[in-house]
Amino acid sequence: QKEVEQNSGPLSVPEGAIASLNCTYSDRGSQSFFWYRQYSGKSPELIMFIYSNGDKEDGRFTAQLNKASQYVSLLIRDSQPSDSATYLCAVNRRDDKIIFGKGTRLHILP
Amino acid sequence: GAVVSQHPSRVICKSGTSVKIECRSLDFQATTMFWYRQFPKQSLMLMATSNEGSKATYEQGVEKDKFLINHASLTLSTLTVTSAHPEDSSFYICSAPDRGRIGPYNEQFFGPGTRLTVL
Numbered sequence: 001q002k003e004v005e006q007n008s009g010p011l012s013v014p015e016g017a018i019a020s021l022n023c024t025y026s027d028r029g030s031q032s033f034f035w036y037r038q039y040s041g042k043s044p045e046l047i048m049f050i051y052s053n054g055d056k057e058d059g060r061f062t063a064q065l066n067k068a069s070q071y072v073s074l075l076i077r078d079s080q081p082s083d084s085a086t087y088l089c090a091v092n093r094r095d096d097k098i099i100f101g102k103g104t105r106l107h108i109l110p
Numbered sequence: 111g112a113v114v115s116q117h118p119s120r121v122i123c124k125s126g127t128s129v130k131i132e133c134r135s136l137d138f139q140a141t142t143m144f145w146y147r148q149f150p151k152q153s154l155m156l157m158a159t160s161n162e163g164s165k166a167t168y169e170q171g172v173e174k175d176k177f178l179i180n181h182a183s184l185t186l187s188t189l190t191v192t193s194a195h196p197e198d199s200s201f202y203i204c205s206a207p208d209r210g211r212i213g214p215y216n217e218q219f220f221g222p223g224t225r226l227t228v229l
Contacts, residue, residue, distance in 0.1 A: 034217075043203050043223040044154070088153065090218075098144065098205070098218050102153040 003027060004091050004101035012107045019076040021104050023089030026070065032092040033065055035074045037085045038103065044088055048074060079108045112138045112208040116221035123194055124229055131189045131224045133160075133204030139184035140206035144218070145177075148201040160187040160204075194228045201225055 005024050013019040021035070032051050036044035048063040050056045050072070056063045062075040072091075076083055086103040093099055113136040123129050133143055141162045146154040158168045158179055166179035178190040187206075191198055205218040 041201075041225075043220040045220070046217065049217060096142075097156060097159065099156065100146075100154045 002101075003093075003099045004089055006087075006089050006101035006104050008102055009105040010107050011104055012109055013079050014109050015079055015081060017079055019079045019083065019106055019108070021074040021076075021087050021089075021106065023072045023074075023101055024070055025072070025089075025091045027091065027093050028067075028070065029094040030091045031094070033063070033072045034090040034092070034098070035061075035063060035072075036088040036090060036100075038088055039085050047087070076106075081108045081110055084108045112136075112206075112219045114140075114204065114206055114219045114221040116202075116204060116224050118224060119222060120225045120227075122227045122229065125195050126193055128190055128192045129194055129226060131191070131202055131204075131226075133187045133189070133206070133221050135185045135206050135208070135219075138206075138208040140187075140208070141184060143181060143187040143204055143206045145179065145187075145189050146203045146205065148203060148223075154203060157189075160189075162187075191226065194226070196228045199226055199228045 003026050034049045035047045037047050038044045050063040050065045060077045064073045086105050088103045089101040090098050115134045117132045143160040145157045148154045157172045158166045160166045160179045160181040162181045168174045181187040203223040204221045
């Protein structure tokens with residue numbers, strides 16, 4: 001089992017709709033979880049982080065964490081064409097290292 | 111947020127040469143820095159952890175004699191790809207946590223990356 005798993009996509013979502021991105025992780029001792037956005041040829045930029053079970057909202061973005069299910073998700077409301085990118089789920093392992101999933105390619109359809 | 115720079119942004123070299131990539135934390139001190147490699151359409155793969163004042167620790171499968179890491183100061187880590195070959199062509203990215211900030215624990219700040227092409 002891979003440490004951090006994501007559906008590679010592409011995920012196509014109409015402009016204005018909600019995009020839902022999912023991630024599962026294997027290390028139950030992981031404490032913090034991150035969503036990064038990466039445009040082609042660029043390094044990742046942090047979108048959201050979450051530590052506690054439940055939802056965390058920041059503008060159009062909502063991160064959801066369920067530690068019992070080892071599941072993290074990211075919702076993007078009112079999707080815009082500029083949201084088209086690869087979204088990387090990252091997990092802070094117990095040894096303090098950040099491990100990334102393969103990423104989900106999101107395509108917002110105008 | 112905290113700023114991490116990398117130099118060079120792009121490098122093209124001949125097979126068999128060595129290439130040095132610098133990673134700098136510009137407005138904070140970083141006792142730890144991480145080096146990642148990303149092949150096209152793949153995720154970031156952690157290569158090694160760079161520790162100021164001590165040896166780097168490498169992930170399984172990463173050759174420490176090929177990827178030399180030096181973390182000589184609290185703001186600079188260097189990655190040297192020795193005897194580079196075409197299969198080493200990749201996007202190399204460093205990151206550092208700013209542990210002095212009040213904020214999310216272990217938030218990583220990424221450099222802009224270095225595109226290495228080995229001919």
